[in-house]
Amino acid sequence: MTTERIIGNSVPRKEGRDKVTGRSQYVDDMVLPNMLFGATVRSQIPRGRIKGITYGPGIAWEEFVIVSAKDIPGKNCIALIGDDQPCLASELVNHPEEPILLLAHPDRHVLYKAVESVAIEYDPSPAIFTIEESERRSEVIWGEDNVFKTCLIEKGELEGVWGKADYIVEGEYSTGAQEQLYIENNGMIAVFDAAQGVTVWGSLQCPYYIHKALMALCNLPAEKVRVVQMETGGAFGGKEEYPSMIAGHAALLAMKSGRPVKIIYDRLEDMAATTKRHPSRTRHRTAVSRDGKILGGEIDFTIDGGAYLTLSPVVLSRGVIHAGGPYYWPSVRIRGKAVATNAPPHGAFRGFGAPQSLFAMERHMNRIAQAAGLSPVEIRRRNFLQPGQATTTEQVVRESINLGRLLDRALEVSDYHSKKQRFANSNHNGSTRKGMGIAVFLHGAGFTGSGERYLSSVVGVEGCADGSVRVRVSSTEFGQGTKTVLSQIAAEALGLPYENVCIAQPDTLEVPNSGPTVASRTVMVVGKLVQSAALGIAQTLISSNLLRERYSADEFRIACKNYVAEHGQFISWSRYEAPDGIFWDDQKYRGEAYATFAWAIYIAEVSVDLATYGVSVDDFVALQEVGKVLHPLLARGQIIGGVAQGIGFSLYEKVVWQNGRMQNGQMTNYIMPTSSDLPPIRVFFEELGNVYGAYGAKGIGELPMDGPAPAIINAVEDALGVRFDFVPLLPEDIMDALEKDGLQKDPIAASSARNTVGSAGGVR
Amino acid sequence: MSDSSEGPLKAEISFTVNGGPKRVRVYPMERLLDVLRLNLKLTGTKEGCGEGECGSCSVLMDGALVNSCLVPVLQAAGTSIVTIEGLAAGEKLHVLQEAFLACGGAQCGICTPGMILASFHLLNRKPQPTTEEIREGLSGNLCRCTGYSQILESVTEAAFRTTKAPA
Numbered sequence: 001m002t003t004e005r006i007i008g009n010s011v012p013r014k015e016g017r018d019k020v021t022g023r024s025q026y027v028d029d030m031v032l033p034n035m036l037f038g039a040t041v042r043s044q045i046p047r048g049r050i051k052g053i054t055y056g057p058g059i060a061w062e063e064f065v066i067v068s069a070k071d072i073p074g075k076n077c078i079a080l081i082g083d084d085q086p087c088l089a090s091e092l093v094n095h096p097e098e099p100i101l102l103l104a105h106p107d108r109h110v111l112y113k114a115v116e117s118v119a120i121e122y123d124p125s126p127a128i129f130t131i132e133e134s135e136r137r138s139e140v141i142w143g144e145d146n147v148f149k150t151c152l153i154e155k156g157e158l159e160g161v162w163g164k165a166d167y168i169v170e171g172e173y174s175t176g177a178q179e180q181l182y183i184e185n186n187g188m189i190a191v192f193d194a195a196q197g198v199t200v201w202g203s204l205q206c207p208y209y210i211h212k213a214l215m216a217l218c219n220l221p222a223e224k225v226r227v228v229q230m231e232t233g234g235a236f237g238g239k240e241e242y243p244s245m246i247a248g249h250a251a252l253l254a255m256k257s258g259r260p261v262k263i264i265y266d267r268l269e270d271m272a273a274t275t276k277r278h279p280s281r282t283r284h285r286t287a288v289s290r291d292g293k294i295l296g297g298e299i300d301f302t303i304d305g306g307a308y309l310t311l312s313p314v315v316l317s318r319g320v321i322h323a324g325g326p327y328y329w330p331s332v333r334i335r336g337k338a339v340a341t342n343a344p345p346h347g348a349f350r351g352f353g354a355p356q357s358l359f360a361m362e363r364h365m366n367r368i369a370q371a372a373g374l375s376p377v378e379i380r381r382r383n384f385l386q387p388g389q390a391t392t393t394e395q396v397v398r399e400s401i402n403l404g405r406l407l408d409r410a411l412e413v414s415d416y417h418s419k420k421q422r423f424a425n426s427n428h429n430g431s432t433r434k435g436m437g438i439a440v441f442l443h444g445a446g447f448t449g450s451g452e453r454y455l456s457s458v459v460g461v462e463g464c465a466d467g468s469v470r471v472r473v474s475s476t477e478f479g480q481g482t483k484t485v486l487s488q489i490a491a492e493a494l495g496l497p498y499e500n501v502c503i504a505q506p507d508t509l510e511v512p513n514s515g516p517t518v519a520s521r522t523v524m525v526v527g528k529l530v531q532s533a534a535l536g537i538a539q540t541l542i543s544s545n546l547l548r549e550r551y552s553a554d555e556f557r558i559a560c561k562n563y564v565a566e567h568g569q570f571i572s573w574s575r576y577e578a579p580d581g582i583f584w585d586d587q588k589y590r591g592e593a594y595a596t597f598a599w600a601i602y603i604a605e606v607s608v609d610l611a612t613y614g615v616s617v618d619d620f621v622a623l624q625e626v627g628k629v630l631h632p633l634l635a636r637g638q639i640i641g642g643v644a645q646g647i648g649f650s651l652y653e654k655v656v657w658q659n660g661r662m663q664n665g666q667m668t669n670y671i672m673p674t675s676s677d678l679p680p681i682r683v684f685f686e687e688l689g690n691v692y693g694a695y696g697a698k699g700i701g702e703l704p705m706d707g708p709a710p711a712i713i714n715a716v717e718d719a720l721g722v723r724f725d726f727v728p729l730l731p732e733d734i735m736d737a738l739e740k741d742g743l744q745k746d747p748i749a750a751s752s753a754r755n756t757v758g759s760a761g762g763v764r
Numbered sequence: 765m766s767d768s769s770e771g772p773l774k775a776e777i778s779f780t781v782n783g784g785p786k787r788v789r790v791y792p793m794e795r796l797l798d799v800l801r802l803n804l805k806l807t808g809t810k811e812g813c814g815e816g817e818c819g820s821c822s823v824l825m826d827g828a829l830v831n832s833c834l835v836p837v838l839q840a841a842g843t844s845i846v847t848i849e850g851l852a853a854g855e856k857l858h859v860l861q862e863a864f865l866a867c868g869g870a871q872c873g874i875c876t877p878g879m880i881l882a883s884f885h886l887l888n889r890k891p892q893p894t895t896e897e898i899r900e901g902l903s904g905n906l907c908r909c910t911g912y913s914q915i916l917e918s919v920t921e922a923a924f925r926t927t928k929a930p931a
Contacts, residue, residue: 012865019873020861022808022848022879029807147854181908183812183820184874233810233874234908267813479872479909633868644911667817667906675912676903708765 006492007695010633014483014503015231024231027187027203032260035189036065037108037255039263041101041118042273043093043523046660047141048124048340050091050100064114065257067102072252072466074219078244078310079212084142085308087217087248093122094141095307095344097273099245104253104261123644127342129660131281131304133491134339140622141307148305149313149338151320153392153589156331161296165287165370174726175362175709177304177655178277178648179662181672184233184477186243186274187264190250196721197224198251204243206516207474207506213244218251229506232478236645240518241310241414242274247345271665275347276655278303278315278338281735282360283322292372296331298739299323301357305338306345317401317448319353321593322706325361326442327383328402332392343660348518350642351705354443362439362710363725366717376485376714377416377708380440381407393593399688401599402618403440406623406686408600410438413684414621419605420718428544431611433696434618437604437715439707445592445699446521447485449584452595456576458512459526461490461533467557469494469537471503472571473514475522479641481634482522482555488630489527489694496553512573520699522629524595527694529574536572578746579692598698600624602707604641605679606715613731615651615716615740616679623684624703628696632685635700640681642704648672649705650712654728777841781806782850792838796830799819799837800847808848808877812906819905822878823847829885829904839929848877851884860884870917871909879905883919892923 018024053068055061069076069090076090077083089100103114133139134146142148153564162168188202189429196221204210207227214225227247232239246263250467253261265273286297301323305312320336369379411417416436423434446452460472471490477483487501493705494501504510514526537560541547546559564570584591605619622639629635652671656663662671709727717723722737778787781804788803799824800806808902809832812820815832823832824846851858861878863869871874879902886893886901893901897915 010868013870015873016865016870019876020857020864021852022806022877024873025807026810026874028802028811029786031802180874182874183818183906183908184810184872218808231873234872236908269813372920471786481871633914637868637871637910641909641912642911645908666815667813668815671909672906672908674903674906674918675899678899678912681911681913 001451006488006498007630008628008632011484011488013481013634014487015477021111024487026233027189027201027230028264030189030201030230032189033189035260035262036104036106036253036257037263038102038104038250039111039115040099040249041103041115041120043089043096043100044100045093045122045267046096046122046127047094048122050089051121051123052091052380053101054120054121059114059117065104066516067252067256071256072217073255075216075710077216078211078248079216080241080244080310081313082309085310089243097344099249102249102253104257108641112117113319113479121274127660129218129341129657131279131302131342134304134341141342145158146340147337148309149316151316151589153320153334154395155329156296158296158298158331158751161287161331165295166290167288169286169288169368169371171284171364171725173282173363175280175356175359176728177279177346178349178653179271180236180238180276181670182234182236182238185263185265185270186239186246187570188246188250189262190247190254190409191260192254192258193680197226199226200247200250200377201228201230201269202243202542203239204229205232205235205239205476205478205518208477209241209510209516210244210247210741211508213248213333214251217248218255225508227508229476232476235478236350237352237518238275240348240516242347267667268631268665270301271670272662273344273500275310275345277349278305278312278346278353278356280319280356282357284360284364286364286368287404287463288368288372289545292374294327294329294383296329299332299334301334302337302339303356304341304346306341306343308345310345311348312346312650313562314448315348317353318444319357320589321393321444321448322354322442323357323361324356325365326385326440326599328385328389329392341660343657343736349687350645351702352519354702355646355706355709358706359709359727361711362441366714373609376438377407377411380438380543387599391593394590395592399596401625401688403599406445406599406601406625407440409684410603410621410623412422413623414603414605414619416603420763423719431609433608433610433719435606435608435715435717435719437713437718438712439598439602439711439714441518442599443699443703443706443707444597445524445693446595447519449586449591449593452525452576455515456668457515457529457574458575459514459525459529459533460571460573461530461537461538462516463563464561465561465564465584467561469496469534471501471513473507473526473530474506474512475526476506480638481631482517484526485523485631486530489530490534490696492532494538494556496556500553520701522701523697524693524699525576529576529696533572533574536574540572555610594699595692595705596627598624598626598703600707602705602711604708604711604715606712606719608716608719608734613734615729615734616677617647617712620679620681621684622681622704622707623686625686625688626700626703627693627698629685630688630697632691635685636683638700639704641706642701643708644678646705646708647678647712650709653728654730669733681737720749772897779840779842780844782846784891786822790837791881793836795833796823796835796837796840797832800832806847807849807897810874810877812874817906818875819882820878821877822881822905824881824885829890846881848880851880860887860918863918863925867918867921868914876906879907879915883922886919887923889924891926893919895920906924
């Protein structure tokens with residue numbers, strides 16, 4: 001066996017060479033003979049009944065393949081958690097951009113005009129577009145009450161705490177929709193023949209989600225549906241559920257035409273029609289003691305799910321479980337609610353509900369600090385969860401996390417105290433105001449609650465005929481380094497050089513269902529299964545007397561070759577089993593919500609320009625405990641990239657809505673950070689080690705999305721002395737706030753007045 | 765649209781691509797991006813937005829960095845184009861490609877070809893750029909994965925390796 005460890009080293013990424021040479025094959029790079037191009041005719045109104053469809057003049061309609069809901073061989077739905085979302089609307093439309101008809105033609109240039117030439121006549125109904133409108137129920141657009149899901153977390157006796165409180169602090173916080181903005185737009189290619197069934201190749205995260213959706217839609221058995229992931233140009237959750245829709249559309253056109261069909265969205269269609277981060281509203285009411293300890297509180301967390309159920313129930317779950325932050329709550333009541341509106345369904349986006357509820361928690365901590373007369377640092381320090389204490393779901397913290405020590409280190413590396421002092425002294429002069437902001441947070445790794453148990457993921461590790469090792473998982477690579485890290489784990493487990501391990505392209509014919517590539521679960525959960533499946537290969541070879549307990553890479557290769565020559569295909573499978581002592585109650589939202597949490601302290605330094613009201617982030621410290629870092633380069637890349645998206649979420653990325661339709665669906669007017677907008681993002685890891693994940697790893701991918709928004713808005717508050725409780729925070733918002741109250745000349749002095757008004761509960 | 769008397773006429777266009785002469789018969793207003801990808805099968809050049817914002821389709825045209833989604837192929841007639849496929853010498857990677865691999869400059873890879881060409885263009889003008897100059901020089905190329913830091917480090921590393929290399 002090799003003595004040098006592979007884990008912890010930044011080995012070359014498996015598909016790196018193809019990516020830097022332009023050889024990687026993304027779906028739009030694939031061309032099949034005789035292929036048609038597909039396009040989607042979508043609803044122009046948010047809600048109503050389809051009265052008629054007219055195919056306008058000037059188009060050679062006989063050249064087109066046209067698919068409507070009537071052509072669907074199976075069930076007209078995108079099977080996911082529920083089956084309420086149609087693949088093609090037939091009578092009713094419930095949001096703008098809802099698919100109604102599909103067109104295909106050999107010349108993609110004629111499609112755009114054809115789509116424009118289909119006139120759909122509607123009988124419109126009143127529509128609702130906000131959480132508040134949905135709650136009023138003047139129009140019921142989903143179920144009996146517009147509510148997709150509610151959930152309730154209750155811990156301790158809340159009723160007694162209000163009387164004991166020295167301060168009762170209230171606040172309301174909101175976050176906007178955010179577009180994932182992967183640079184590769186969505187796309188799929190489908191082929192169909194009666195013998196083989198349907199095959200799709202595409203840009204996607206979750207091959208088996210699509211597999212399930214196509215079986216129901218096309219009325220085909222499992223063995224007649226094949227899903228292959230092409231190289232995927234970014235996803236961030238945005239290619240978790242919506243690709244099932246596009247795969248369904250391509251499959252329907254392929255079934256009707258008998259030819260391969262490619263559907264590639266352009267940027268405008270991708271932005272307008274596909275999912276975004278759920279807009280949210282969070283209300284806090286907290287009982288606090290004189291010394292700044294949280295005694296208890298109520299949290300109401302509500303998200304706008306758009307027109308169909310899709311993933312909203314699980315986004316809600318993650319949101320409510322993270323709503324209390326990394327703090328100890330002796331008693332708490334957290335209510336969660338996902339409501340329907342007539343917008344395209346909101347969906348998965350890195351963080352999955354947690355960035356929304358943690359923004360509220362971490363803004364609210366600053367408000368509690370003000371009420372208690374403590375600093376933002378001190379209020380957090382006094383309320384940190386400690387090992388042995390229980391979270392809001394009564395999950396006991398078993399690991400030896402010391403948030404106070406992490407906080408000390410983050411304060412030191414960010415030079416927090418001296419900068420804060422310096423800014424306080426200099427902020428009265430000049431045309432900029434500077435501030436420092438902190439956010440402390442946690443992120444649960446893997447599926448929530450019983451999720452992993454239900455998924456029951458399987459992975460395979462194969463000993464190949466040439467003696468090499470091949471990992472078979474449905475986990476997908478879309479930038480994070482899945483192929484690299486899972487290969488590292490298999491190589492480490494077998495004591496083989498990294499180069500001797502390869503990984504199968506996710507193809508449902510070749511790989512088992514290892515669960516979706518979401519929820520920061522790949523390295524921790526799937527990686528652990530890869531580790532045990534890999535060990536199974538070695539054990540089989542040893543127990544077959546083909547290999548000694550200690551072996552060289554050459555000996556392994558020969559043993560593996562011999563085994564395959566004698567027995568044929570050689571795959572070791574491993575299936576997920578829940579660790580002992582893990583308990584979760586889906587009804588009461590109580591128990592072990594996650595196998596483990598990652599912990600983080602983020603500190604932002606900002607400047608606000610008083611002439612332009614622009615905010616720039618000047619320095620950003622991201623310190624986190626994520627268990628063992630298996631690949632430092634990739635891990636750091638995940639953190640920096642997530643922080644960058646978080647900065648976009650905070651200060652740049654605003655979806656402008658009108659009647660449920662995104663108005664700024666272009667990169668020209670939906671603004672994400674460029675290289676000149678971002679600060680140095682300084683990444684620090686603490687490695688506690690985690691007995692649960694592969695080689696001690698926890699989840700990492702989503703964590704960095706949670707902290708930037710509250711850290712930055714807390715820093716803006718520090719700079720201006722003015723409270724903002726929403727993101728994105730744009731220059732015009734700052735201008736409105738400063739100019740409306742005549743605060744511009746002396747924002748600091750005016751801010752204290754504002755704070756008093758703002759804390760509705762006041763000081764008792 | 766078929767190539768008939770009713771539609772626009774296709775034209776013969778000649779240019780140099782990655783050092784070799786190419787002749788294509790295309791509609792003059794077709795996007796250079798499509799001609800590279802579809803006619804010449806050079807699919808390393810990517811489309812991100814189709815409106816010149818993201819830079820994924822960046823190529824070099826007579827040494828200038830252009831968004832190939834905004835260039836009608838007519839305009840490329842007679843020019844010399846370099847795409848990502850033209851950067852490596854056979855299997856020997858260009859120093860920028862090596863540096864992007866070593867420093868984590870590529871994650872999902874979709875912006876990478878354009879980003880590497882933009883970096884190539886930058887280093888041609890400024891062989892030893894400061895971090896601020898790299899930030900400015902690459903600000904027309906969007907990356908959603910990396911937050912840019914490891915791209916900036918890749919370019920700095922490539923500049924360093926270039927000067928260190930024996931003449």
